[in-house]
Amino acid sequence: MREITYLEAVREALSQEMRQNEDVYMLGEDIGVYGGAFGVSRGMIEEFGPERIRNTPISEAAISGAAIGSALTGMRPILELQFSDFITIAMDNLANQAAKIRYMYGGKGTIPIVVRTPSGSGTGAAAQHSQSLEAWVAHIPGLKVVQPSSASDAKGLLKAAMDDDNPVIFYEHKLLYKTSEDVPEEQYSIPLGKADIKREGTDATIVATGVMVHRALEAAGKLAEKGIEAEVVDPRTLVPFDVETVVESVKKTGRLLVVHEAVKFGGIGGEITSIVAESEAFDYLDHPIRRLGAAFVPVPYNPTLEKAAIPSVEEIIANVGEMVNYQSEEE
Amino acid sequence: MANEIFMPKLSSTMAEGTVIEWFKEEGDTVEVGEPILEIMTDKINIEVESYNDGILLKKYFETDDVVPVNHVIGFIGEAGESVPDEAPGESSGADSDNGPEEAPSQSEQPEGHAKDSESKSELSGKRESMIGKVRATPAARAHARTNDVDIKQITGSGRNGRIHKADVVNHLSAQSKTPAKQAESVDAPVTEVTASQAATVQTEKLRGSRKVTADRMADSSATIPHVTLNFEVEMEPLIELRKDLNEKYKDVKVSFNDLFILIASKALVLHPDVNITFKDNEISYHEERNISLAVAVEKELFVPVVKNTEKMGLFGISKESRRLIEDTRSRKLSQEDMTGGTFTISNLGMYSITSFTPIINKPQAAILGIGATTEQPTLRDGVLHNRKIATLSLSFDHRVINGAPAAAFCDTVKKLTENPIELIL
Numbered sequence: 001m002r003e004i005t006y007l008e009a010v011r012e013a014l015s016q017e018m019r020q021n022e023d024v025y026m027l028g029e030d031i032g033v034y035g036g037a038f039g040v041s042r043g044m045i046e047e048f049g050p051e052r053i054r055n056t057p058i059s060e061a062a063i064s065g066a067a068i069g070s071a072l073t074g075m076r077p078i079l080e081l082q083f084s085d086f087i088t089i090a091m092d093n094l095a096n097q098a099a100k101i102r103y104m105y106g107g108k109g110t111i112p113i114v115v116r117t118p119s120g121s122g123t124g125a126a127a128q129h130s131q132s133l134e135a136w137v138a139h140i141p142g143l144k145v146v147q148p149s150s151a152s153d154a155k156g157l158l159k160a161a162m163d164d165d166n167p168v169i170f171y172e173h174k175l176l177y178k179t180s181e182d183v184p185e186e187q188y189s190i191p192l193g194k195a196d197i198k199r200e201g202t203d204a205t206i207v208a209t210g211v212m213v214h215r216a217l218e219a220a221g222k223l224a225e226k227g228i229e230a231e232v233v234d235p236r237t238l239v240p241f242d243v244e245t246v247v248e249s250v251k252k253t254g255r256l257l258v259v260h261e262a263v264k265f266g267g268i269g270g271e272i273t274s275i276v277a278e279s280e281a282f283d284y285l286d287h288p289i290r291r292l293g294a295a296f297v298p299v300p301y302n303p304t305l306e307k308a309a310i311p312s313v314e315e316i317i318a319n320v321g322e323m324v325n326y327q328s329e330e331e
Numbered sequence: 332m333a334n335e336i337f338m339p340k341l342s343s344t345m346a347e348g349t350v351i352e353w354f355k356e357e358g359d360t361v362e363v364g365e366p367i368l369e370i371m372t373d374k375i376n377i378e379v380e381s382y383n384d385g386i387l388l389k390k391y392f393e394t395d396d397v398v399p400v401n402h403v404i405g406f407i408g409e410a411g412e413s414v415p416d417e418a419p420g421e422s423s424g425a426d427s428d429n430g431p432e433e434a435p436s437q438s439e440q441p442e443g444h445a446k447d448s449e450s451k452s453e454l455s456g457k458r459e460s461m462i463g464k465v466r467a468t469p470a471a472r473a474h475a476r477t478n479d480v481d482i483k484q485i486t487g488s489g490r491n492g493r494i495h496k497a498d499v500v501n502h503l504s505a506q507s508k509t510p511a512k513q514a515e516s517v518d519a520p521v522t523e524v525t526a527s528q529a530a531t532v533q534t535e536k537l538r539g540s541r542k543v544t545a546d547r548m549a550d551s552s553a554t555i556p557h558v559t560l561n562f563e564v565e566m567e568p569l570i571e572l573r574k575d576l577n578e579k580y581k582d583v584k585v586s587f588n589d590l591f592i593l594i595a596s597k598a599l600v601l602h603p604d605v606n607i608t609f610k611d612n613e614i615s616y617h618e619e620r621n622i623s624l625a626v627a628v629e630k631e632l633f634v635p636v637v638k639n640t641e642k643m644g645l646f647g648i649s650k651e652s653r654r655l656i657e658d659t660r661s662r663k664l665s666q667e668d669m670t671g672g673t674f675t676i677s678n679l680g681m682y683s684i685t686s687f688t689p690i691i692n693k694p695q696a697a698i699l700g701i702g703a704t705t706e707q708p709t710l711r712d713g714v715l716h717n718r719k720i721a722t723l724s725l726s727f728d729h730r731v732i733n734g735a736p737a738a739a740f741c742d743t744v745k746k747l748t749e750n751p752i753e754l755i756l
Contacts, residue, residue: 254468254470254496282469283469283470283472283473284469284470284473285468285469285470286468286469286470286471286495286496286497287468287489287495288468326488326489326490326493326495
């Protein structure tokens with residue numbers, strides 16, 4: 001094992017799969033010589049050639065349409081959308097075609113595509129290039145939704161996504177591309193629908209997604225200095241969702257804080273908290289559930305406002321602290 | 332527009348009142364100043380008078396109903412005016428009362444400060460008690476359910492009195508201590524007893540002054556480190572003195588209580604460190620010797636205060652204590668009569684009690700218990716005498732009074748009792 005970045009882990013997962021499965025190919029804007037908007041596919045066109053690393057016109061509708069068509073013929077395409085904000089243009093193909101065809105044709109056809117797309121704020125890319133729209137796609141039956149938060153998760157989850165016969169939306173986070181950790185060299189698969197407990201704790205459960213996993217872990221570290229042991233659960237995939245791991249964690253801790261970067265109103269946090277409230281964990285809740293999400297505004301361009309709009313480590317610490325030491329709330 | 336009759340807030344600590352009796356029926360005409368109903372607070376009974384002329388349109392509560400302060404009890408208005416079918420809860424005027432900044436009539440509201448300190452959360456807590464529901468987390472409820480505890484019996488430590496699991500756990504562990512002791516002394520299995528007695532057991536919910544007494548006793552007993560010193564006093568001189576006085580001044584009739592109030596007052600002058608109250612980590616030393624006297628009326632306990640005893644003679648004390656005891660029995664004690672005490676006397680001398688451990692009357696720091704006088708063989712100068720002896724018991728708060736000063740106070744009480752002539756010094 002060696003330490004590589006999240007970006008390199010994604011590239012390695014793609015390359016290893018393409019070496020052994022000729023049906024897998026990539027298509028997207030400037031993914032060839034340029035290496036894609038964030039450089040994920042850099043060097044791949046040299047190894048796999050322009051037939052399998054295909055540059056496309058600047059049209060997400062065309063990319064998604066072509067991918068779905070080729071998937072129907074038996075290929076296993078991987079689309080790169082430069083920014084996940086542009087998924088809006090691919091949405092008809094994804095929601096009305098990719099998600100539906102397998103069901104409408106009684107399983108006679110499948111759409112084994114992976115839509116790789118970077119999401120999230122924090123890069124100063126402003127309102128149209130910084131969104132976290134995962135709750136949109138999670139709402140559509142037939143699409144699977146993955147949000148890896150670390151390099152090793154990214155490699156294993158991408159392998160599982162490529163092996164899956166259903167369309168998978170694979171959210172990579174811009175701020176995570178440069179994070180690194182030990183990643184196994186060989187191919188491996190992390191099953192979709194299996195959450196990971198990133199840190200064990202007994203006093204409160206923090207369910208965090210994407211880059212918020214790292215904020216939650218930092219908060220948990222600081223909370224531990226105050227004697228509060230927070231458990232950090234990363235669902236890793238929103239669809240399918242690992243109900244059991246989250247419910248068992250809340251049963252253990254009695255407190256739940258959900259943190260995501262997406263806008264809080266209508267965000268996936270509402271779904272996660274509802275799942276817990278409806279589950280057997282209800283009788284173990286010893287404090288009202290809380291959520292942290294972005295302010296209900298387009299992501300601001302001003303860097304100070306951009307930062308202020310999404311949950312911070314301090315907010316996570318404050319909320320967990322209040323939930324655990326509830327007696328002091330009245331102060 | 333019909334006018335509200337609401338539960339008045341008569342003291343800063345009053346949270347609810349009990350309806351004792353209605354003097355008017357729905358449909359009756361009422362005039363300004365006319366009593367409409369009688370209520371009982373935690374301390375006193377009082378008549379609620381009408382602020383308006385009109386007809387009593389609606390009564391939302393019956394005798395024995397407990398109503399949070401500022402909640403509407405009924406309506407007065409003109410015949411045929413429509414009023415809500417259900418009790419509308421808090422008086423519409425209550426909010427403006429609570430917001431002094433917005434209330435220009437604040438100067439007319441002497442309790443403005445007390446209300447000021449009422450937090451929003453307290454109000455919200457009242458709303459909960461109004462709808463008869465308990466604020467508790469699911470975990471607390473589940474824990475109470477599995478352990479067969481009535482969640483209503485538990486005090487919540489969370490926001491707005493929310494009951495958390497820890498509160499249930501604490502309640503259970505507090506409970507398990509007391510029944511465990513009882514179980515040792517009960518031979519028959521507890522379950523059999525409860526099953527067979529169920530039909531013959533009567534229950535009574537604590538209300539009004541009894542609830543207040545219960546809460547205060549529990550609070551005092553739980554939070555104050557009590558130490559009780561017992562000491563014997565020879566009673567002949569005091570008995571003789573009382574006999575003489577009552578023969579000479581037939582219209583006064585001095586009681587032992589009066590004498591002990593005088594003795595305590597004098598002793599407190601000599602021991603100002605005992606004449607204190609202790610609150611919020613702060614000791615207050617009082618110039619006034621205000622002696623509270625425990626008075627039992629049927630099942631209830633009141634502690635009216637004989638004030639400024641340091642300025643009174645024995646007859647003055649006697650007159651004032653008689654007035655207070657009579658007012659207590661006829662339930663006419665005012666709020667004023669029951670506050671401001673700096674030391675308490677509890678006399679059980681009329682029963683066959685040799686000594687007992689009185690519970691301190693918070694925020695005071697000491698209480699003197701008086702036991703019965705009995706004949707005892709006593710050695711004096713090597714000669715056996717037959718003496719009339721009473722045992723006195725001083726409970727004191729060891730956080731603010733240490734053993735030696737408390738013992739010195741007891742010595743002074745003993746000396747004054749046995750040499751009452753010193754009372755004139």
